[in-house]
Amino acid sequence: MQEKKDKIKDLAYNGLSQFEADPPEDMWARIEQQSRRRKNLIFIYRLSIAATVLIMVGLGISLLIPGNTSIINRNQIHVVAKRTITNDSGDQVTDNAAIDKKTIRITQSDKDQISAKNILTDTRKLNKTDRPAEKDIVSIEPEKETEIISLVTSETDINEETSAPIISTEIAVAQALSVPVNEDSLSRILQQQAAQSRVDEKQENRSWGLAMGYGTTPSIELTQEDYAMNSGNTSFSYDEMSSGVANETSYFDEVENTTHNTPITLGLILSRQLAKKWNLETGLVYTQLGYQIKTSELNQTYHIYRNEIYYLGIPLGVRFGIIDRKRFGIYASQSLIIEKGIAGRIYNDTYNQGQLTGSENNSVSIRGIQLSSLTGIGADLRITPKISFYGQAGFQLFFLNASQPYNIRSARMTWPSFQAGLRIRLN
Amino acid sequence: MDEKQLLKDCLNGDVHAQKRLYEKYARKMFAVCLRYAPDSRSAEDFLQEGFIRVYTKLGSYKFQGSFEGWVRKIMVNTSLEMLRKKDVLRYSVELDTTIPLSDENEDVPEQTNPEHLLALIKDMPVGFRTVFNLFAVEDYSHKEISNILQISEGTSKSQYARARTWLQKRLCEKSEN
Numbered sequence: 130m131q132e133k134k135d136k137i138k139d140l141a142y143n144g145l146s147q148f149e150a151d152p153p154e155d156m157w158a159r160i161e162q163q164s165r166r167r168k169n170l171i172f173i174y175r176l177s178i179a180a181t182v183l184i185m186v187g188l189g190i191s192l193l194i195p196g197n198t199s200i201i202n203r204n205q206i207h208v209v210a211k212r213t214i215t216n217d218s219g220d221q222v223t224d225n226a227a228i229d230k231k232t233i234r235i236t237q238s239d240k241d242q243i244s245a246k247n248i249l250t251d252t253r254k255l256n257k258t259d260r261p262a263e264k265d266i267v268s269i270e271p272e273k274e275t276e277i278i279s280l281v282t283s284e285t286d287i288n289e290e291t292s293a294p295i296i297s298t299e300i301a302v303a304q305a306l307s308v309p310v311n312e313d314s315l316s317r318i319l320q321q322q323a324a325q326s327r328v329d330e331k332q333e334n335r336s337w338g339l340a341m342g343y344g345t346t347p348s349i350e351l352t353q354e355d356y357a358m359n360s361g362n363t364s365f366s367y368d369e370m371s372s373g374v375a376n377e378t379s380y381f382d383e384v385e386n387t388t389h390n391t392p393i394t395l396g397l398i399l400s401r402q403l404a405k406k407w408n409l410e411t412g413l414v415y416t417q418l419g420y421q422i423k424t425s426e427l428n429q430t431y432h433i434y435r436n437e438i439y440y441l442g443i444p445l446g447v448r449f450g451i452i453d454r455k456r457f458g459i460y461a462s463q464s465l466i467i468e469k470g471i472a473g474r475i476y477n478d479t480y481n482q483g484q485l486t487g488s489e490n491n492s493v494s495i496r497g498i499q500l501s502s503l504t505g506i507g508a509d510l511r512i513t514p515k516i517s518f519y520g521q522a523g524f525q526l527f528f529l530n531a532s533q534p535y536n537i538r539s540a541r542m543t544w545p546s547f548q549a550g551l552r553i554r555l556n
Numbered sequence: 557m558d559e560k561q562l563l564k565d566c567l568n569g570d571v572h573a574q575k576r577l578y579e580k581y582a583r584k585m586f587a588v589c590l591r592y593a594p595d596s597r598s599a600e601d602f603l604q605e606g607f608i609r610v611y612t613k614l615g616s617y618k619f620q621g622s623f624e625g626w627v628r629k630i631m632v633n634t635s636l637e638m639l640r641k642k643d644v645l646r647y648s649v650e651l652d653t654t655i656p657l658s659d660e661n662e663d664v665p666e667q668t669n670p671e672h673l674l675a676l677i678k679d680m681p682v683g684f685r686t687v688f689n690l691f692a693v694e695d696y697s698h699k700e701i702s703n704i705l706q707i708s709e710g711t712s713k714s715q716y717a718r719a720r721t722w723l724q725k726r727l728c729e730k731s732e733n
Binding site: 137138140141142143144145146147148149150151152153156157159160161163164167366531 | 571574575578579582583584586587590591600603604607608611612640641667668670673674677688691692693694695720723724727
């Protein structure tokens with residue numbers, strides 16, 4: 130046997146090891162052209178990486194720069210009511226005894242309804258003073274005068290702190306005022322207040338959020354050609370597992386079925402509000418994948434090849450609030466996820482007459498990166514102002530699959546994606 | 557020209573030096589690619605990609621050992637990688653269980669026409685061909701083959717045994733004819 134084996138080997142070695150053959154005449158031209166093209170691609174690739182790094186650094190810096198926190202709390206107004214009286218000399222002076230100051234909070238619905246007429250009406254209804262009706266000036270202004278141009282006269286003192294509860298503006302104003310109001314002055318001031326509120330809205334807090342979620346897609350058992358390892362539609366990189374299976378099963382001819390485990394993804398997502406409805410999100414995602422291949426039974430013996438691979442990824446995306454109510458919200462999200470395989474293990478179990486007769490396993494390393502795009506629509510259910518549950522459904526599209534070992538994503542590029550978790554507003 | 561100087565010129569991006577390098581090794585390397593490729597067109601692709609990689613990786617050659625051997629290794633690895641990418645390593649030929657393994661009493665010709673041998677190897681199922689080339693012609697051990705192809709050593713041996721039986725049968729048939 131050894132001698133025969135050597136004869137064949139010697140025959141092949143002696144005949145072919147120094148054998149030469151003429152390549153096509155245009156081969157050098159093709160090599161030269163490809164070499165030139167490759168150099169151009171490398172330059173563009175490096176330029177793209179540099180641009181991406183610059184954009185990421187810029188984004189990172191903009192997220193780290195604190196937002197404008199010295200802003201007006203537009204939900205509070207400082208009500209100062211003054212009365213001017215005519216003194217004995219006939220001059221208009223401020224009646225210091227009739228100055229009322231109160232800072233109250235107003236809700237959005239209150240602001241929507243604020244109008245001079247409303248306040249005026251209620252004030253008159255609740256006016257308990259028995260002083261004669263005179264023309265008075267009412268100043269209504271935000272708590273922090275420094276942020277805006279003063280709306281009141283220099284006599285007004287507006288440095289009071291407040292801890293007033295949220296109550297109806299109209300009633301609060303009416304209670305704050307012990308004197309009747311000048312309707313024209315009030316209208317002018319309220320209009321200025323409304324204009325300033327619009328300015329304030331643009332300067333509101335950029336909030337941070339943290340979300341912890343669990344995601345998955347359905348598991349599948351594959352007997353169809355399109356999803357199995359030997360399909361021409363698959364795209365994956367041969368690793369120790371798939372190479373071993375290929376050789377042991379006559380390149381997949383003896384595979385009975387392939388089962389992909391339910392992928393499990395755990396994520397920790399940090400979000401930063403960019404504008405009223407827009408949030409920028411990033412974080413970490415951890416994914417576990419696995420599959421199992423059963424070979425056909427031959428002489429009551431079959432094999433089960435199993436693998437588990439683990440990925441760590443960084444998502445970068447945006448979330449847009451479509452509907453935003455007090456307790457409920459609907460959003461759309463789009464993100465790009467870069468994943469790197471961090472660990473893997475392969476198992477080879479041998480069964481004879483249904484009994485496990487042999488088992489071996491090895492750890493494997495995973496090269497390359499996996500890129501994917503995740504698009505989804507979700508809903509938030511707010512439990513408290515800062516905590517909400519969320520659920521999201523969508524689809525995930527996987528790229529660069531050929532660089533990765535065989536897994537459920539090799540079988541098909543696009544998979545449905547379901548996520549659920551807890552979102553916490555940090556500030 | 558001194559080969560070392562030629563390689564240095566290639567490293568400096570001298571296109572003429574690169575062409576001289578190509579002309580020196582193209583015929584031998586094309587023969588290597590022909591042994592792994594399922595057809596001539598694929599062999600041309602392997603050769604083209606192989607030389608691109610030679611120029612790209614030239615900086616990693618440490619002038620230790622034969623340069624031809626270094627280039628040949630790149631050609632073999634390139635061929636295997638491109639076979640995997642094209643999914644050509646799928647083995648669709650059913651195992652012929654009626655052919656017994658390696659009958660010791662079969663006569664094997666001492667010599668044969670290299671073109672004929674190459675043609676027979678090209679007809680081999682791709683799984684057999686790969687292991688046979690690596691073991692019989694490139695002279696890798698089964699352990700080295702198991703690392704290259706990421707298979708077990710036992711699988712490499714069994715694949716070679718089957719390839720050898722396959723080739724032996726056809727060589728003996730030709731001898732009889």
